Amino acid sequence: MLKIKIALFAGFVAVAGALSPATAQEAHHNLVPEKQNWSFSGPFGTYDHAQLQRGYRVFREVCSNCHSMKFMAFRNLADKGGPEFSESQVKALAAEYKIKDGPNDAGEMYERAGRASDYFPWTFANPEAAKAANGGALPPDMSVLAKARSFHRCDWFPCDVSNALLDVVTQYQEHGPDYIVGLLNGYATPPAGEEIAPGLNYNLVMPGNKIAMAKPLSDGQVDYTDGTPKTAVQYSRDVAAFLMWAAEPKLEERKKTGFRAMVFLILFATLMWFVKRRVWADVAH
Amino acid sequence: MSGHSSYTPSNGFSRWLDNRLPIVRLAHDSFVSYPTPRNLNYFWTFGGILSLMLVAQIVTGIVLVMHYTPESTMAFGSVEHIMRDVNYGWLLRYLHANGASMFFVAVYLHMFRGLYYGSYKAPREVLWILGVIIFLLMMATGFMGYVLPWGQMSFWGAKVITSLFSAIPIVGDSVTTWLWGGYSVDNPTLNRFFSLHFLLPFMIAGVVILHVWALHVVGQNNPSGVEVTDVNKDTVAFTPYATTKDGFAMLCFLIFYSWFVFYVPNFLGHADNYIPANALVTPAHIVPEWYYLPFYAILRAVPSKLGGVIAMFSAIALLAFLPWLDTSKVRSATFRPVYRAFFWILVIVCLGLGYLGSQPPTDGTTFVARIFTSYYFMHFLVILPLLGLFETPLKLPTSIADAILAKTGSAAAMGHAAVAEPNTKG
Numbered sequence: 195m196l197k198i199k200i201a202l203f204a205g206f207v208a209v210a211g212a213l214s215p216a217t218a219q220e221a222h223h224n225l226v227p228e229k230q231n232w233s234f235s236g237p238f239g240t241y242d243h244a245q246l247q248r249g250y251r252v253f254r255e256v257c258s259n260c261h262s263m264k265f266m267a268f269r270n271l272a273d274k275g276g277p278e279f280s281e282s283q284v285k286a287l288a289a290e291y292k293i294k295d296g297p298n299d300a301g302e303m304y305e306r307a308g309r310a311s312d313y314f315p316w317t318f319a320n321p322e323a324a325k326a327a328n329g330g331a332l333p334p335d336m337s338v339l340a341k342a343r344s345f346h347r348c349d350w351f352p353c354d355v356s357n358a359l360l361d362v363v364t365q366y367q368e369h370g371p372d373y374i375v376g377l378l379n380g381y382a383t384p385p386a387g388e389e390i391a392p393g394l395n396y397n398l399v400m401p402g403n404k405i406a407m408a409k410p411l412s413d414g415q416v417d418y419t420d421g422t423p424k425t426a427v428q429y430s431r432d433v434a435a436f437l438m439w440a441a442e443p444k445l446e447e448r449k450k451t452g453f454r455a456m457v458f459l460i461l462f463a464t465l466m467w468f469v470k471r472r473v474w475a476d477v478a479h
Numbered sequence: 480m481s482g483h484s485s486y487t488p489s490n491g492f493s494r495w496l497d498n499r500l501p502i503v504r505l506a507h508d509s510f511v512s513y514p515t516p517r518n519l520n521y522f523w524t525f526g527g528i529l530s531l532m533l534v535a536q537i538v539t540g541i542v543l544v545m546h547y548t549p550e551s552t553m554a555f556g557s558v559e560h561i562m563r564d565v566n567y568g569w570l571l572r573y574l575h576a577n578g579a580s581m582f583f584v585a586v587y588l589h590m591f592r593g594l595y596y597g598s599y600k601a602p603r604e605v606l607w608i609l610g611v612i613i614f615l616l617m618m619a620t621g622f623m624g625y626v627l628p629w630g631q632m633s634f635w636g637a638k639v640i641t642s643l644f645s646a647i648p649i650v651g652d653s654v655t656t657w658l659w660g661g662y663s664v665d666n667p668t669l670n671r672f673f674s675l676h677f678l679l680p681f682m683i684a685g686v687v688i689l690h691v692w693a694l695h696v697v698g699q700n701n702p703s704g705v706e707v708t709d710v711n712k713d714t715v716a717f718t719p720y721a722t723t724k725d726g727f728a729m730l731c732f733l734i735f736y737s738w739f740v741f742y743v744p745n746f747l748g749h750a751d752n753y754i755p756a757n758a759l760v761t762p763a764h765i766v767p768e769w770y771y772l773p774f775y776a777i778l779r780a781v782p783s784k785l786g787g788v789i790a791m792f793s794a795i796a797l798l799a800f801l802p803w804l805d806t807s808k809v810r811s812a813t814f815r816p817v818y819r820a821f822f823w824i825l826v827i828v829c830l831g832l833g834y835l836g837s838q839p840p841t842d843g844t845t846f847v848a849r850i851f852t853s854y855y856f857m858h859f860l861v862i863l864p865l866l867g868l869f870e871t872p873l874k875l876p877t878s879i880a881d882a883i884l885a886k887t888g889s890a891a892a893m894g895h896a897a898v899a900e901p902n903t904k905g
Contacts, residue, residue: 237742265559270563335755337559338753341750342754351834355834358746361746362739362746365743367743367746370750444563448573449742451570451741452740452741453741456734459733460734462730463727466723469723469726470727473720474720474724479518
């Protein structure tokens with residue numbers, strides 16, 4: 195048995211050896227985004243509603259100039275477990291937009307003030323218009339962006355496997371918002387000798403290091419009224435939290451339900467264990 | 480095993496019904512009085528867990544269908560509608576998506592249990608083959624289900640897998656076009672996958688009934704691998720013994736399942752599938768769902784496309800011939816020390832193939848994948864047939880009752896039987 199174990203171990207080492215040069219070959223120079231402290235991480239995580247309100251502000255004043263968020267309606271801004279604006283605030287926020295509606299009885303399209311039930315309108319009439327205005331690059335829709343972005347902290351064996359297992363055990367699910375914060379703060383001057391084509395920008399976090407979006411956030415750009423520092427880093431965290439909520443608006447409900455389900459199942463399983471033991475007590479097995 | 484029925488109708492109505500449709504008798508004989516070996520460990524609870532998962536998938540799936548739109552421009556949005564606007568839609572979708580993974584976790588444990596304890600050997604060959612058919616149907620169902628949200632991985636996964644059929648000589652391209660319902664993966668493909676994704680689970684349910692029927696004819700295998708000789712000494716009634724044990728195991732499994740559903744619901748998926756399908760943008764790295772990864776690694780390990788496809792399908796089809804490839808008369812690995820070592824090597828090779836399937840192909844990963852793929856086939860085609868001829872098994876207990884006595888009786892008598900148990904904790 196010991197010989198087999200030694201053989202297995204030797205095999206494992208050989209395999210790991212065969213894999214590592216392979217991964218080293220294609221090592222890219224991406225910066226791994228830092229882990230942020232999120233109020234919504236962990237089993238009891240909830241959104242910081244003030245942060246979501248600030249994040250919405252950043253989205254509205256900066257991101258939404260180019261990006262759509264088509265699955266989000268103004269009414270959602272008042273939902274429980276979201277930014278929790280009051281109903282009147284939501285009405286006022288929506289009314290600041292002109293929404294194309296129709297056709298009316300005369301068969302004509304018309305513009306009206308936005309209502310709470312409207313979905314977020316997009317600056318551009320269609321993706322082609324968005325591309326034309328953005329040097330040929332289409333700004334992605336932001337509805338589920340925070341779940342559509344991820345990264346690996348390492349890509350060599352067995353670090354990748356152990357990290358994945360650790361993510362399950364520690365419930366680390368915030369790759370998306372961490373990536374967004376990393377990317378928004380990842381703009382840098384390209385290293386000497388690196389050519390950057392016109393219309394592209396150098397970013398340490400973006401895969402391939404080239405991104406069409408110019409650095410969108412700078413200090414003092416968005417006005418905060420609650421005394422939160424008006425820095426680009428703070429904006430990036432707030433908007434990433436807002437995007438996480440947009441992507442996963444039922445996160446609070448999910449985690450709360452999960453806790454109840456877990457308590458119920460663990461109690462039920464414990465009782466079942468005792469029942470099973472009692473039933474089997476008189477039977478050798 | 481299916482001896483005479485012990486069911487006695489207790490009142491006038493049940494007597495009346497029993498003479499016309501003995502359905503209560505059937506249920507009683509199958510799930511109450513059915514004799515089950517008393518030495519089963521927790522690896523025998525996965526049959527019940529799998530039935531539970533099939534029901535869970537069908538129930539959540541039926542409700543999801545009420546809100547889902549199988550149309551290429553609306554599918555992605557309808558999934559988001561489920562996540563945002565449908566009452567507990569997020570729960571239904573996460574239960575269903577993670578349920579597929581849990582189904583495969585359970586089926587792989589169930590299959591490796593069968594491999595370890597030789598559950599495929601006579602007289603259980605048909606039972607085993609029906610299991611292989613269920614596994615194939617599950618893979619088809621899971622694959623088509625993953626296409627339905629119409630994200631980037633859905634689309635490109637569908638493209639890669641359906642394109643495999645183009646490797647068939649002469650008719651390959653026509654077959655692929657026929658599968659797609661057009662000249663690329665598009666709305667007709669989504670529509671037919673939706674239809675089949677709805678149909679196949681009911682076919683699975685049908686084969687499961689045959690699987691359970693076959694099981695109840697030949698009886699369960701057990702950790703000692705020796706057949707039941709005396710029903711009174713070797714077995715206990717299904718209810719309450721197996722029901723309470725299976726119930727406890729199911730609850731533990733549900734806790735594991737809930738961890739994923741409520742706390743890391745997107746861990747087993749791929750971030751790219753939250754990007755709507757786009758035929759013009761290929762993802763940097765197309766990977767199938769984790770449960771296909773070992774087979775995906777085998778596919779990529781073979782240098783020729785047709786060869787890869789043949790290897791991948793053979794890797795599954797091979798399992799159906801297992802009852803005749805394994806020449807050993809002894810079922811349980813508990814009494815086959817050499818086979819036991821090879822079993823664990825196979826487990827590691829399968830896990831290794833799974834890992835390699837998840838990695839971008841490089842010279843290093845392809846090299847290792849080729850060794851592992853060769854070993855996988857060697858295990859079934861060379862090692863198993865030869866091992867039965869050369870291996871000297873340990874002394875078998877004369878009966879299940881003896882095996883239990885050896886285990887629980889005295890410390891000296893524990894011997895190999897107890898030491899070799901891979902797991903008694905479940």
